[in-house]
Amino acid sequence: GNSVTQMEGPVTLSEEAFLTINCTYTATGYPSLFWYVQYPGEGLQLLLKATKADDKGSNKGFEATYRKETTSFHLEKGSVQVSDSAVYFCALKAGGTSYGKLTFGQGTILTVHP
Amino acid sequence: GAVVSQHPSRVICKSGTSVKIECRSLDFQATTMFWYRQFPKQSLMLMATSNEGSKATYEQGVEKDKFLINHASLTLSTLTVTSAHPEDSSFYICSAESRLDEQFFGPGTRLTVL
Numbered sequence: 001g002n003s004v005t006q007m008e009g010p011v012t013l014s015e016e017a018f019l020t021i022n023c024t025y026t027a028t029g030y031p032s033l034f035w036y037v038q039y040p041g042e043g044l045q046l047l048l049k050a051t052k053a054d055d056k057g058s059n060k061g062f063e064a065t066y067r068k069e070t071t072s073f074h075l076e077k078g079s080v081q082v083s084d085s086a087v088y089f090c091a092l093k094a095g096g097t098s099y100g101k102l103t104f105g106q107g108t109i110l111t112v113h114p
Numbered sequence: 115g116a117v118v119s120q121h122p123s124r125v126i127c128k129s130g131t132s133v134k135i136e137c138r139s140l141d142f143q144a145t146t147m148f149w150y151r152q153f154p155k156q157s158l159m160l161m162a163t164s165n166e167g168s169k170a171t172y173e174q175g176v177e178k179d180k181f182l183i184n185h186a187s188l189t190l191s192t193l194t195v196t197s198a199h200p201e202d203s204s205f206y207i208c209s210a211e212s213r214l215d216e217q218f219f220g221p222g223t224r225l226t227v228l
Binding site (some may be wrong): 038039042044045046052088089100102103104105106107 | 117146148155156157158160162198207209211215216217218219220221
């Protein structure tokens with residue numbers, strides 16, 4: 001079946017540090033890949049996505065590249081801010097009979113200190 | 115952006131009672147809505163896919179008679195937890211799928227069963 005594995009958190013960084021949150025996946029076919037962010041007390045928001053191999057999704061300084069050869073979609077940001085503190089979820093949407101369903105990773109808590 | 119609301123945001127009930135949670139897409143029509151369950155420090159687990167005007171499709175291991183889903187209109191889906199027990203205590207999150215195939219998430223409902 002489909003699955004998503006994220007690096008375990010929590011991740012604690014100082015402001016302006018470089019961020020990487022690893023994400024690998026297992027899926028049949030050619031899934032679309034997503035990063036969602038959940039700020040305290042709020043629902044999940046789409047951060048970025050990529051729908052095919054070698055695509056790079058980017059938003060708010062965050063980037064992730066769809067790597068089919070390594071089945072990975074690692075999230076990166078060059079300089080984090082305190083306001084980036086949140087829970088980050090990697091997810092995939094497979095095709096075929098699983099159309100529309102999102103499979104989530106376990107989430108990674110990020111805390112950024114001033 | 116598209117907004118999805120959930121009501122109530124928190125509910126506390128006695129064991130054996132039933133609880134209804136509403137999920138509304140406020141500014142778009144959603145033929146498909148999804149219901150997830152999130153345990154503390156864990157990922158979102160898809161419970162069921164709700165399609166307007168038809169029966170919901172439940173994921174393996176989810177009791178249909180316990181978690182009743184109704185999707186009566188293009189903007190409203192409801193989840194009723196019947197005869198709730200303490201093990202049903204959890205964070206329930208819905209999402210609504212737009213015509214552009216993107217899912218927008220509600221803020222979640224915290225259910226506590228005493």
